[in-house]
Amino acid sequence: MGFSKPAATPIALSVTFPTIAILAVAGRFWARSIKHVKPQIDDWMSIPALLVSVANAIVLIIASTHGQLGKKMPLGPNGFPITNPDLETFQKCMYANEILSTIAVMLTRFVILLFYARIFIQPQFRIAVWIMHSLNFMWGIGFTLTLIFQCTPIDLVWRKTFGERHCIPLVRNLVLAVSSIILDVMVLTMPWPMVWQLRIPKRQKWLVIGIFMLGAM
Incomplete structure (x- = not known):
C-alpha cells in the first residue's frame, strides 16, 4: 500500500519545524527589542542559519509534491527504482537536502559557539570555543564539498539509477x-x-544546564 499523493507526513514536518525555528529567531529579536538591547553577532548569524533551514524545508516539500518522497517507488527487474522524471526530481532534491542540511548544522553550531563566547569571558574557555569553531568549520566545508562532488560528473547523482552510478560509497553518510x-x-x-x-x-x-541543552532541539 502506497502513501498519499503528495505524501502528507514529509510536508507536515517540512512546515512545522521551520515554523518553530522562525518563531524562535523572531522571539530572539523581539526579546532584544523590549529590553532595548542591540542584537549581537550571534543573533544576526541566526538569520542565515534559519534561511538555509527554510530552503532545505522547501526542497523537501518539492520532493514530496513533485518527486517520490514518502511514496512507493516502482522497482525494475534489477531491484532498483525505475528511472523517470519523478525519480530524477526526488534525487535532485535529496542531493540538495544533503548539502543544505550540512550547511545548516554547521551554521547552527556557529551561532551557539558565538553565544558561548559572548557570555563566558574566561580565556581558557574562549580558546576551547575557537578550537570548536575550527573543528566545526573543517567538518562543514569538508562534508559540503564531499557531498557536492559525490559523483563525477555531478549530474550522475540524478541521471543514473543506483546500480549504475560511480560515486563515493554511501558509508560517507554514516561518517x-x-x-x-x-x-x-x-x-x-x-x-x-x-x-x-x-x-x-x-x-x-x-x-541552567537544561536551558543550554535546549540547543539539542
Whole structure:
C-alpha cells in the first residue's frame, strides 16, 4: 500500500519545524527589542542559519509534491527504482537536502559557539570555543564539498539509477552522521564546567544546564 499523493507526513514536518525555528529567531529579536538591547553577532548569524533551514524545508516539500518522497517507488527487474522524471526530481532534491542540511548544522553550531563566547569571558574557555569553531568549520566545508562532488560528473547523482552510478560509497553518510553527533555533544556540553563553577544552588545549576541543552532541539 502506497502513501498519499503528495505524501502528507514529509510536508507536515517540512512546515512545522521551520515554523518553530522562525518563531524562535523572531522571539530572539523581539526579546532584544523590549529590553532595548542591540542584537549581537550571534543573533544576526541566526538569520542565515534559519534561511538555509527554510530552503532545505522547501526542497523537501518539492520532493514530496513533485518527486517520490514518502511514496512507493516502482522497482525494475534489477531491484532498483525505475528511472523517470519523478525519480530524477526526488534525487535532485535529496542531493540538495544533503548539502543544505550540512550547511545548516554547521551554521547552527556557529551561532551557539558565538553565544558561548559572548557570555563566558574566561580565556581558557574562549580558546576551547575557537578550537570548536575550527573543528566545526573543517567538518562543514569538508562534508559540503564531499557531498557536492559525490559523483563525477555531478549530474550522475540524478541521471543514473543506483546500480549504475560511480560515486563515493554511501558509508560517507554514516561518517557524516557519527561525526556530526560527536561534534553536537561536544558543543552542547562545553558550558557545563563553567555552569558548575557558578555560586548558585545545585538545582539551579541543573536548570541552567537544561536551558543550554535546549540547543539539542
